């Protein structure tokens with residue numbers, strides 16, 4: 001990112017008071033940035049996930065824009081349909097965004113997502129990653145990191161995290177980016193950039209959840225920041241066949257600039273039981289992610 | 299008007315084209331595939347100005363068709379058996395969302411074992427989903443019913459999705475001359491798409507949000523009310539179709555040689571033609587019998603059937619499917635619906651036949667009818683439910 005964009009003031013008008021999120025929830029933070037980018041000219045397609053609850057209960061709503069709630073596996077397919085319907089009717093002034101959790105993306109929604117990417121359907125897909133099925137009570141997803149406690153991995157997850165951005169790059173998506181709720185300007189720029197590209201756009205949004213990760217709700221943004229500063233989450237954009245590191249992650253190409261992973265883990269109850277071996281495997285996951293990014297850097 | 303030799307599937311595809319759909323989303327499955335292949339040909343050949351979303355599964359096919367319909371497009375999909383089962387979550391979602399769209403269901407036996415021939419179990423299993431469900435007898439009716447499905451589905455009194463059923467191979471892959479009307483006439487009769495709400499960003503709308511039980515109950519009850527309204531809408535649409543195109547199929551049911559009949563065969567689908575042939579032969583042998591062909595199972599034509607059957611000496615409901623542990627779904631609906639009008643029901647029998655795609659001919663219908671009638675006339679009652687194995 002060359003310069004930090006100024007977020008429009010109306011970002012606060014998008015997520016209205018009275019939403020149903022837990023204290024310290026990352027979801028309203030992300031949605032405010034969506035509001036900053038598109039105002040009410042947005043159609044969110046939301047599968048079953050925390051966001052279906054956060055947005056409020058009928059007949060009220062906490063979102064000043066259009067929302068289509070859909071079945072769990074189908075965010076991408078419905079967004080494809082809406083996008084096709086709008087283009088057939090010549091409607092061009094509204095941004096379609098599939099907004100799904102990690103479960104709705106990396107697990108049950110993977111096939112419909114893959115189909116939409118391969119067809120290069122014209123919309124933005126945001127996967128907000130709170131690294132488990134939070135809506136149903138903190139069960140593991142394929143995007144839960146190794147070593148993390150969840151209600152279905154009481155001894156910690158054994159398998160490493162599934163990296164969906166990587167999978168989508170392999171699909172040949174025209175635009176793939178990673179973002180974090182700790183860096184709203186960066187997320188904003190990526191949304192804006194994506195909106196200017198025709199075809200399928202994917203943005204991964206790292207979204208720490210105080211309830212599921214067992215940390216103090218006042219720390220959401222700090223934890224998200226630490227994820228980037230330790231190199232656990234790498235912020236980048238991929239387009240035209242190459243990866244470009246984004247501002248916050250750029251210096252961290254030099255491993256010595258990264259904070260120790262333990263600093264990220266120590267605030268989170270879900271990693272309380274982590275042993276040396278699991279810590280090593282997390283570290284090697286991070287190292288290999290960086291090695292992979294380097295290979296595609298422009 | 300021109301005559302074209304069309305298979306059932308191509309008749310459906312042509313009707314979809316003439317309804318000027320904007321979006322088709324579908325996934326291949328035998329024996330539905332030739333519908334979407336034909337539509338792809340129309341679209342790529344520039345004959346139909348529509349977007350085709352070539353999805354990766356049926357679950358996504360209906361999801362994508364739904365998305366486009368929400369955004370204001372006239373949308374269509376088609377499937378069969380396992381495809382229909384795979385999209386089941388969405389079948390329910392679309393009707394509860396009150397979004398008009400049309401789906402052709404080429405009925406096919408469900409596995410295991412793998413089998414591609416017709417029975418009606420896949421179609422029957424949709425009966426509680428809140429879709430308008432019609433079932434065609436021949437390619438002409440498949441064409442007409444598809445056009446009518448758009449009209450019924452988009453009627454403000456209904457705003458529910460509509461399904462057009464047709465039998466695998468017997469109808470989907472056999473040809474007959476089909477009367478094809480002028481495009482202008484179709485445009486005029488069908489009109490522009492109407493729907494309850496459109497999500498296109500012109501105003502901020504929220505659809506499907508978490509709702510407390512009191513609201514949800516109301517939404518669900520409204521589906522039932524729309525279905526009740528649909529009874530009259532189906533009748534009206536059949537009448538106006540008849541006035542415009544010169545062909546009427548009888549609304550919710552078709553009665554064949556029923557005016558003086560003492561006994562009745564009740565059934566739906568392509569084999570109704572065989573039953574009618576059997577009735578012709580039986581009448582020559584002195585049997586007083588007619589065919590009541592059910593054209594729509596949702597809304598269920600309770601009133602029509604009561605009128606046609608209340609004074610029957612014997613009603614034989616022949617079905618290509620059964621609700622395991624109970625009886626055939628049409629039989630159950632018929633018995634339940636008759637009770638709305640009278641406590642006194644005629645003798646009714648349920649014969650399950652042709653399941654798994656077994657071929658049932660007019661000879662079989664003759665046998666079933668004679669067996670039942672001979673029992674009844676000798677003062678005995680045959681078993682109420684029986685499996686008949688065609689020979």
Ligand SMILES: Cc1ncc(C[n+]2csc(CCOP(=O)(O)OP(=O)(O)O)c2C)c(N)n1
Nearest residue numbers: 048049050072101102103104132133134135
């Ligand atoms: C087909 C289907 N299976 C299961 C569920 C139950 N369910 C609802 S939300 C959810 C988990 C969502 O997890 P994720 O996508 O990670 O979003 P989060 O709740 O964490 O925000 C599950 C399993 C469902 N609604 N539909």
Ligand code: SF4
Nearest residue numbers: 022025050134209211
């Ligand atoms: S469980 Fe986590 S992600 Fe879900 S609403 Fe609460 S804080 Fe937000």
